[in-house]
Amino acid sequence: MKVLKIDHIGIAVKNLQESLDFYTEILGLNNTGIETIEEQKVKVAFLPCGDSELELLESTSPDGPIAKFIDKNGEGVQHIALKVDDIEGALDYLKEKGIRLIDEKPRYGAGGAKIAFLHPKATRGVLLELSERK
């Protein structure tokens, strides 16, 4: 498997619009669009930051993964995404190595990316996302 770069850092927020006000108006980043992904119960915004991006995630439901994360930890960094050149190949490789995965197969990610999460137990406590997008 080949990791190309840090694709983005995912930040769990309670209120996407208020968070965007800070990141765009104060920090001067650009929001490239808001997308709701119903099956994952999130609304996300991406803010390019040089060669990688920040991803702000707000839960669309009190029982979604982001709401649960905030209940437990408060707002903050929720995951780190690594860009890979071939996500299916990377998942096959990790399975072969016995690495615990949350997603055995890629699923749909914002902007049409293919994404998959590794289990934090396998990564020393970090929720790592693999992302392949053109």
Ligand code: ZN
């Ligand atoms: Zn992400």
